[in-house]
Amino acid sequence: MWSLKISCLTILVVKSPGTPSLEKGDDGLAECYWIAFLDVCLAILSAKKGTIDFDAKRSADTGLRFSFCGYCMNWRLIFAILILAFAGCEMPGDRLVTILGQTMGTTFQVKIVRGEEVLDVAMLDREINARLVEVNRQMSTYQDDSEISQFNRLRKTDWVGVSSDFAYVVSVAREIGMWSDGAFDITVGPLVNLWGFGPEAVPERVPPADSIAARMAWIGYEKIDVDLSKSTVKKAVPEVYCDLSAVAKGFGVDRVASYLDSLRLGHYFIEIGGEVRTKGQNHLGHFWRVGIASPFGRGGVSQALSMQNQSMATSGDYHNYFEKDGVRYSHTIDPRTGRPISHRLASVSVVHKSCTYADGLATAINVMGPLKGLAFAEERNLAVLLVARNGDRFEEKMTAEFEAMLGR
Helix, strand or coil: CCEEECCCCCCCCCCCCCCCCCCCCCHHHHHHHHHHHHHHHHHHHCCCCCCCCCCCCEEECCCCCCCCCEEEEEEEHHHCEEEEEECCCCCCCCEEEEEEEECEEEEEEEEEECCCCCCCCHHHHHHHHHHHHHHHHHHCCCCCHHHHHHHCCCCCCCCEEHHHHHHHHHHHHHHHHHCCCCCCCCHHHHHHHHCCCCCCCCCCCCHHHHHHHHCCCCCCHHEEEEEEECCEEEEEECCCCCCCHHHHHHHHHHHHHHHHHHHHCCCCCEEEEEEEEECCCCCCCCCEEEEEEEECCCCCCCEEECCCCCCCEEEEEECCCEECCCCEECEEEECCCCEEECCCCEEEEECCCHHHHHHHHHHHHHHHHHHHHHHHHHHHEEEEEEEEEEEEEEEEEEEEEHHHHHHC
């Protein structure tokens, strides 16, 4: 596992087709960004396994300073996203407020473009973190006292009262499960644990067939029901165990967005572990520019697109897998077979107005594979990018809706 500690969180600027040219006097700004990008790339390419520290740089002629992150970034969790285009350096008197932190075993960042209003940054930091702590308390299977852990321990099939957030996420998961004919299924938790990718933390091994068959009896999106009007859920069989990790980060992004909307903030960018939501424009008056990292994992960008009032989530297995007897086992389990996916699809990125839906749909399409996944996305008019392995190369397929976003 590679770990990277970065001082300058945003490392690359690109000019999108159709966006205005840099204003006069901004050449130093562009040069500053490119130098930062090259420094980071060179350090990554020359680094040995371990932690790398980058010093912040200051430009005497431009007065620019780079934002600090100060967190150890797990590339297994955040491989999906590089933040591009005018998002990371700050200038004196800058309109961009940046809040950084950690949640759900990964990092988060929130960028807010301040208008004429006075923002209490300390309050924003406190309230954003409080909401993410609450999402973790509701949906983390790694917390024994979380709402989902308590529900999973119940061995009964009665209706159980839960928070409205928990009920909503379960209802979204059931909906995507129905759309995908079970390719997406939050009851897959027992299989995830059995294969060693969950909180049970079993050694990396291939489970025996009889163990897989036994747990398959507990799997099925239809084995959990939800009543949104009463905020209650119930199991069809007592052994049902839910895992919301495929939608929790996306919901966390939406939860923060809802809070910012309640403050009538019109321009922001939110990212949790690679799941993104944008609103309005960045502090230079352009669309927020987001890049999808190359599967080669060397800091390159596969695609970059302009986003406004949209969310994007990526699902893939570039880094989270184990090998046994020369066979590669992905952390993504197909609920219909009880085994890790084995097709050529390496990652899926989905753009949607809701990050919760984008998160779940990306996982569903990733389970389906390149052909069925693309057909599903086209049938539902989704903006989707699929990256598939072809020997030692990667090939991209995208829907017309996603391709249209590249030209903006």
